Amino acid sequence: MDKILSQYRSGESGIVKQVSGAGAIRRRLLDMGVTPGARITMRKVAPLGDPIEVTVRGYELTLRKAEADCVVMKEDNNA
Amino acid sequence: MLKFALAGNPNCGKTTLFNALTGSTAYVGNWAGVTVEKREGKYRKLGEDVQIVDLPGIYSLSPYTPEEVISRNYLLQDKPDVIINIVDATNLERNLYLTLQLIETDIPVVIALNMMDALKKRGDAIDADMLSQRLGIPVSQISALRGDGIHELMKTAYAEVGKERKGVSVLSESALAGAVDKVKALFEDREVSSPLFHAVKLIEGDELELENAADIIEAVDAIKKESEDEDFGSDWEARVADIRYRHITDKFSECITKGECKERLSFRGKLKVLRAKITRRPIPADIDKYKYNDTLTVSDKIDRVLTSRILGIPIFLVIMFFVFHFTFSEDLFYMNALYGVNINWWVFEDCGIPSLGVFLQSALGWCTDSLTDVVAGALSSSAPWVGSLICDGLFAGVFGVLSFLPQIALLFVFLSILEDSGYMARAAFIMDRAFRRFGLSGKSFMPLLMGFGCSVPAMMATRTLEHEKERKMTIYMTPWFSCSAKMPIYSAIAAAVFGGNDLAVYGMYLLGIACAILGSLLLRHTAFKGETAPFIMELPAYHLPQFRSLSLHVWDKVKKFIIRAGTIIAASTIVIWFLSNFNWGYTYLDGNIEESILHDLGSIVSWIFYPLGFGLGKYGWVFIVAALTGLIAKEEVVSTLAVLGTAIGNLSGGVGEEEAIAALFQTAGIGNAAVVAFMAFNLLAIPCFAAVGAARSELGKGKSFKGALLWWILSAYVVSMIIFLVGSWWWTCFIFLAIIAAAVTIIVLHNKGKFNFPQGGIRQLLRRKKEKT
Numbered sequence: 001m002d003k004i005l006s007q008y009r010s011g012e013s014g015i016v017k018q019v020s021g022a023g024a025i026r027r028r029l030l031d032m033g034v035t036p037g038a039r040i041t042m043r044k045v046a047p048l049g050d051p052i053e054v055t056v057r058g059y060e061l062t063l064r065k066a067e068a069d070c071v072v073m074k075e076d077n078n079a
Numbered sequence: 080m081l082k083f084a085l086a087g088n089p090n091c092g093k094t095t096l097f098n099a100l101t102g103s104t105a106y107v108g109n110w111a112g113v114t115v116e117k118r119e120g121k122y123r124k125l126g127e128d129v130q131i132v133d134l135p136g137i138y139s140l141s142p143y144t145p146e147e148v149i150s151r152n153y154l155l156q157d158k159p160d161v162i163i164n165i166v167d168a169t170n171l172e173r174n175l176y177l178t179l180q181l182i183e184t185d186i187p188v189v190i191a192l193n194m195m196d197a198l199k200k201r202g203d204a205i206d207a208d209m210l211s212q213r214l215g216i217p218v219s220q221i222s223a224l225r226g227d228g229i230h231e232l233m234k235t236a237y238a239e240v241g242k243e244r245k246g247v248s249v250l251s252e253s254a255l256a257g258a259v260d261k262v263k264a265l266f267e268d269r270e271v272s273s274p275l276f277h278a279v280k281l282i283e284g285d286e287l288e289l290e291n292a293a294d295i296i297e298a299v300d301a302i303k304k305e306s307e308d309e310d311f312g313s314d315w316e317a318r319v320a321d322i323r324y325r326h327i328t329d330k331f332s333e334c335i336t337k338g339e340c341k342e343r344l345s346f347r348g349k350l351k352v353l354r355a356k357i358t359r360r361p362i363p364a365d366i367d368k369y370k371y372n373d374t375l376t377v378s379d380k381i382d383r384v385l386t387s388r389i390l391g392i393p394i395f396l397v398i399m400f401f402v403f404h405f406t407f408s409e410d411l412f413y414m415n416a417l418y419g420v421n422i423n424w425w426v427f428e429d430c431g432i433p434s435l436g437v438f439l440q441s442a443l444g445w446c447t448d449s450l451t452d453v454v455a456g457a458l459s460s461s462a463p464w465v466g467s468l469i470c471d472g473l474f475a476g477v478f479g480v481l482s483f484l485p486q487i488a489l490l491f492v493f494l495s496i497l498e499d500s501g502y503m504a505r506a507a508f509i510m511d512r513a514f515r516r517f518g519l520s521g522k523s524f525m526p527l528l529m530g531f532g533c534s535v536p537a538m539m540a541t542r543t544l545e546h547e548k549e550r551k552m553t554i555y556m557t558p559w560f561s562c563s564a565k566m567p568i569y570s571a572i573a574a575a576v577f578g579g580n581d582l583a584v585y586g587m588y589l590l591g592i593a594c595a596i597l598g599s600l601l602l603r604h605t606a607f608k609g610e611t612a613p614f615i616m617e618l619p620a621y622h623l624p625q626f627r628s629l630s631l632h633v634w635d636k637v638k639k640f641i642i643r644a645g646t647i648i649a650a651s652t653i654v655i656w657f658l659s660n661f662n663w664g665y666t667y668l669d670g671n672i673e674e675s676i677l678h679d680l681g682s683i684v685s686w687i688f689y690p691l692g693f694g695l696g697k698y699g700w701v702f703i704v705a706a707l708t709g710l711i712a713k714e715e716v717v718s719t720l721a722v723l724g725t726a727i728g729n730l731s732g733g734v735g736e737e738e739a740i741a742a743l744f745q746t747a748g749i750g751n752a753a754v755v756a757f758m759a760f761n762l763l764a765i766p767c768f769a770a771v772g773a774a775r776s777e778l779g780k781g782k783s784f785k786g787a788l789l790w791w792i793l794s795a796y797v798v799s800m801i802i803f804l805v806g807s808w809w810w811t812c813f814i815f816l817a818i819i820a821a822a823v824t825i826i827v828l829h830n831k832g833k834f835n836f837p838q839g840g841i842r843q844l845l846r847r848k849k850e851k852t
Contacts, residue, residue: 023143023610024144024610024612024613025610025613026317027139027141027143028143028613028615030316030317030321031141031176031320032173032615032617033172033173035317035324035325036310036321037321037324044386044387045388046386046391046508046511046512047386047387047388047389047391047392047509048509048510048511048512048513049512050511051508051512051614053386053508057170057172057173058172059170059173059617059618060382060618061615061616061617062504062616062617062618063613063614063616064511064515064615067613067615
C-alpha cells in the first residue's frame with residue numbers, strides 16, 4: 001500500500017515513489033534530494049503539530065505537512 | 080583583475096572561507112535590485128590580486144529563488160575566471176548535486192572540500208583523489224575554520240585560470256545522452272558560451288531558459304519527445320534531478336568510507352568502570368553487557384531536547400527571555416526588586432545590578448553627555464544658535480540614536496550566536512505553525528520578537544528569511560512590535576492622563592500585535608498575493624559559533640548603523656532642529672518653539688489630523704510637532720510634550736514631565752479618545768530615523784521602501800481615525816464595519832476572479848470618458 005509522507009509516524013521510514021505537486025515547491029523538494037528512490041526516515045513532528053522533520057540523504061530536512069503531501073512513498077523492502 | 084566566485088550550499092562554511100580569504104578587504108552590499116547579500120573582497124597572496132565574489136548559498140541552479148537566479152546570472156554573464164565550489168564533506172551527496180550543475184558550464188571549477196575534521200570525528204573518511212578523478216576537476220582539502228589548506232586551494236584555482244574547459248554533464252552518461260547532444264548542437268550553432276549548461280536546463284524545462292530560447296523550443300520539444308520513458312513520461316524536471324542523484328549514489332558513494340558505529344558504554348557501565356578504577360580492582364568481565372552502538376550524532380541528542388514536543392516551546396521562550404534580559408534589564412538578578420539591593424556607583428543611582436546592555440548604554444551615555452558638556456562650555460562665548468546647533472541639534476540627535484548602539488549590538492551578538500549555532504532554524508521549526516496563517520513562516524518569528532527590543536536589529540535580522548515577500552512583510556510589521564523607546568510614550572501619557580493605569584500601556588502593545596496580524600492578513604491577500612512560499616529547509620548540525628565570524632558579522636552591522644547615524648540621521652536631526660528653532664525670518668528663537676517654522680508647518684497641516692482628534696483646537700499643532708520629533712527617536716515625543724506643556728500650561732520650570740504633560744492635555748482640551756488615537760498614531764506611524772534607515776538598506780531604495788513608508792503612514796492614520804471616531808461617537812463603528820466588510824468582500828471576490836477592477840486605473844477611465852464626449 002502506498003502511503004503519503006505526511007501520514008508517516010515518527011521513526012517510520014520508506015522509499016520515495018513519486019513527487020507530485022508543481023512549481024517551486026516540487027523543484028525545491030527534488031533539489032533537496034527528495035527524488036524517487038531516495039530513502040526517507042520520519043524523525044519528529046514540531047510541537048504545534050506541523051511542520052515535520054525527516055532524514056534524507058544523510059541530513060535533517062524540515063518541511064510542512066502540506067508539502068509532505070506531495071511525496072508519495074512506498075515500503076522499503078531492504079529494511 | 081582575476082575573478083574567483085565562491086559557490087556552495089548554505090551552511091557549508093562558505094562565509095567562513097570568504098572571511099579567511101579576504102580578511103579586512105570585504106565589502107558587503109546588495110545585488111542590484113534584490114536584497115540578497117553581495118560580498119566582495121580581495122585575495123592578495125597570489126602575486127596578483129584576485130577578486131573574490133561570494134555567491135549566495137544555494138542548493139541548485141533552479142530558476143525559482145532570487146539567490147539561485149543571481150548565482151546563475153553571475154556565472155553565465157559575468158563569467159568568473161574560476162568557480163570555487165565549497166563542498167561540505169559531512170553531506171557529500173546533497174553538495175555534489177550543485178557541483179554537477181556547476182561543471183556543466185565551461186568555466187573552470189575547483190572543489191574545496193571543507194569540514195573534513197568533522198567527518199573524521201564521525202569516523203568517516205573521503206577519498207579526495209578518487210573524487211577528483213571521477214569529477215574530472217581538482218579537489219583541495221581545506222579547513223575554512225582553521226585556515227588550513229586555503230593558500231593551496233587558491234594556488235590550485237590560480238593554476239586553472241585560462242584553461243580551456245568544456246562543460247561536462249552526467250546526463251551524457253544516461254539515456255538522455257542523445258537528446259543532450261542534439262540540443263547542445265542547437266546552442267553551439269548560436270555561438271553561446273556554456274552551451275551544455277543551456278542545453279541541460281532547456282531539457283529540464285527551465286522557465287528562464289524557455290524565455291531566452293523561444294526560437295528553438297519546438298525543435299527541442301521534438302527531441303525530448305523521442306527520449307521520453309515510461310517512468311517519468313514528460314516529467315523532465317524530476318527525471319533530470321533523479322539522474323543526478325542516482326549518478327551521485329552510484330559513482331561517489333565509493334569515495335566515502337563509513338566508519339564503524341561507535342561503541343559506547345551506558346551510564347551504568349561507566350559507573351562500573353569508575354568503581355573498578357577507584358577500588359583498583361579489575362574491570363568486571365560482564366562489562367560488554369553495558370555497551371551499545373551509538374548511532375545518534377551529537378546534534379540528534381541536542382535536538383531530542385530542544386525541539387521536543389513538550390520542552391521545545393518552553394525552552395525557546397526561556398532562551399528569548401534571557402536574550403532580552405541580558406540586553407535590557409536594569410535589575411539583572413532581581414536583587415533590587417527582591418532584596419532592595421541598591422547600587423550607587425558612577426552613573427548608577429538606586430538601581431539593581433544592571434545587565435550588560437544597560438551598563439554599556441549608561442557608560443556610552445556618560446561619555447556623550449560629558450562630551451556635550453565640554454563642547455557646550457567651549458561654545459558658551461559664541462552666538463547662542465551655534466551652541467544650540469551643535470549641542471541641542473547635532474549632538475542630541477546623533478547621540479540619541481547612538482545611545483541605542485550598545486543594546487542593538489548586544490542583541491545582534493545573541494542573534495548571531497543563535498544563528499551560527501543552528502538554533503535559529505530549530506526556532507523556525509518550532510514556531511512555523513503559528514505564523515503560517517498570516518502568510519509568514521516560523522523564520523519571521525525571531526525578527527518580529529526582536530522588534531520588542533529595537534526595530535533596527537530586527538529589520539537586519541530579516542536577512543535570514545529566504546523569500547522576498549515574506550521578508551518585506553516582516554519588515555513592514557516590525558515597528559508595530561513596540562520597541563523599548565516607545566514604552567516611555569505610553570507610560571508617560573498613561574501616567575498623565577489615565578492615572579498611571581498599566582492597562583493603557585499593555586493595551587498599546589496588544590494593539591500593535593493585533594494590527595500586525597490584521598495587516599499581514601491584508602497584505603497577504605492584496606499586495607503580497609501568491610503561492611505560499613515553501614518551507615523546505617535544512618536543519619543544519621549544531622556547531623559552536625566561531626568568535627571570528629561572529630565578530631565580523633556584528634561589526635558589519637554596527638558599522639552600517641554608525642555610518643547611518645553619522646550621515647542620514649545627523650542631517651535629519653539638523654533639519655528638525657532648524658525648523659524648531661528658527662522662524663521664517665531666519666531669526667534664532669532660543670527655545671521659543673511657538674514662533675518656529677515647525678509650529679507653522681504643524682498648524683498648516685493640522686487639518687489633516689482633525690479626523691484623528693488630536694489635531695483639533697488651538698494646540699493641535701503641539702501633538703503633530705511631537706509626533707514629528709519622534710522621528711529622531713521615539714523618546715523625543717515625551718520630551719517635546721513635556722517642554723511644550725511647561726510653556727503652554729504656564730508652569731514653572733521645575734515641574735515633572737508627568738505634570739507638564741497632564742497640563743498640556745488639559746489645556747489643549749482633547750478627550751480620552753483623541754489621547755488614545757495619539758498613542759496609536761505614534762505606535763503605528765513611521766518609526767524613528769534609525770529604523771527607517773535600516774528599512775531602507777534592507778528593502779533597497781525602490782518601490783518597496785516607499786511602499787513601507789506609505790504603509791506605515793496610511794495604516795497609522797486609518798487606525799487612529801477609527802479609534803478617535805468610534806471612541807467619540809460609538810455609532811460610527813457601524814460605518815467602519817460596513818466599509819471593512821465591503822473592502823473584504825471586494826478583495827475576496829477579486830481574488831476568486833469574480834470581480835475585476837476597471838482596467839488601466841482611473842486615469843485611463845477618465846480619458847475614455849473624454850474621448851466619448
